[in-house]
Amino acid sequence: MNRRSSALVLTLMPILVLVRAPATLAASPDPWSWPLDDHALGERFDPPQSDYGAGHRGVDISARAGDVVRAVAAGIVTFAGQVGGVPVVTIDHGRERSTYQPVRSHMHVGDAVQSGQAVGTLLGSPSHCAGACLHLGRLAGDDYLDPLALLGGGAVRLIDPHGKPPAPPAGVGEARLQRPVGGPVTSSFGMRVHPVTGVRKLHDGTDFGVPCGTPVHSAGAGTVVGRSFSAAYGKRVTIRHRPGLETSYNHLSDQSVSVGERVGARDVVGRSGTTGLSTGCHLHFMVLKAGRAVNPQDLL
Ligand SMILES: [Zn+2]
Ligand SMILES: [Zn+2]
Incomplete structure (x- = not known):
């Protein structure tokens, strides 16, 4: 490309961009x-x-x-x-x-x-x-x-x-979920001193005090998108209810669903336990909106 034609291209480029953008938007x-x-x-x-x-x-x-x-x-x-x-x-x-x-x-x-x-x-x-x-x-x-x-x-x-x-x-924003287990709320969502590590940080879910082996129910209909084990959350099941809204069930003793499986509201997805970083059997229930943990009690 000679100097003259590259100068022409440089001159035309902003015009092409300006013309193209509104045309694309108008075609939405x-x-x-x-x-x-x-x-x-x-x-x-x-x-x-x-x-x-x-x-x-x-x-x-x-x-x-x-x-x-x-x-x-x-x-x-x-x-x-x-x-x-x-x-x-x-x-x-x-x-x-x-x-x-x-x-x-x-x-x-x-x-x-x-x-x-x-x-x-x-x-x-x-x-x-x-x-x-x-x-x-x-x-x-x-x-x-x-x-x-x-x-x-x-x-x-x-x-x-x-x-x-x-x-x-x-659906995002007005969702209502169902309690995954009975039992009292033993620790709410928010900043706290972690009972095991002693470190002050966000408690990213709601804890329900239930005996070991209590059936854990899906908080709503959806698809199982995670079945994992981690040092912190132990055995975990994650369910996507709709794009941008997921719930997870942590420290389980047993995971009874597989990734890809569809579940209805109240279907059993596992049993409570104390796997991972946990001081005793309970359910650590999490709600993720667009990937960020929010207070589950706002949706129950
Ligand atoms: Zn395809
Ligand atoms: Zn917890």
Whole structure:
């Protein structure tokens, strides 16, 4: 590139950026509704570096085979059939398209659908999830975009600066959880001197005084996302109730659920114990909002 053309590029670059930004924002489509009743996310969107590179061109929503799959927005069915042996449904919403797989559909190409209208049922296989899941894709032309940006559960949300402010992600903030065990609160969330280490620090959960072996119940419906052991928390089970809201159950003597398993509210997830840094049997119950520990008693 000679000096003159590089000077031209440098002159044009800010103009291109300025022109492009409002055009992208103006094209922000309306939010999508969730295609399934459950909002438990599996693998997130991970766009490939090249057109044919590895990546994950959509999001996986954990579900059960046979679950009804619904259109995320109004549109026209432009495909309902097999792609590489996988049953796929595609709906054209105008500027963008949504794709659903593996889904058996009763729709025909050209059918008009409303937002939330049933377009098929989820199949258990072929699926690239541990259990069954819906792989939801979002396409603008040939470009894959993050569906979560329109579903309200992602880190990235497209916001029209001239539109009305977006609603907060579904459910976060007004959640109510159920007590995982009976028994008295023996230590609340907040700063305290740790009974074992003697160090003053945040007690990041609520302690319930219960005998060893007491069944511990899930505080709400969700998906098991963690089953671990650590020196501090001992045997722990973590459940995601919706994007941005998780609960964990610590110092357990027994973990009775596996990662990926779906649980209902009040389902037994383990038994109380005193594993990890603990002075005796109790349940250390934690609530994590967007990854940060909050006071569980505000939600019970
Ligand atoms: Zn997927
Ligand atoms: Zn505790």
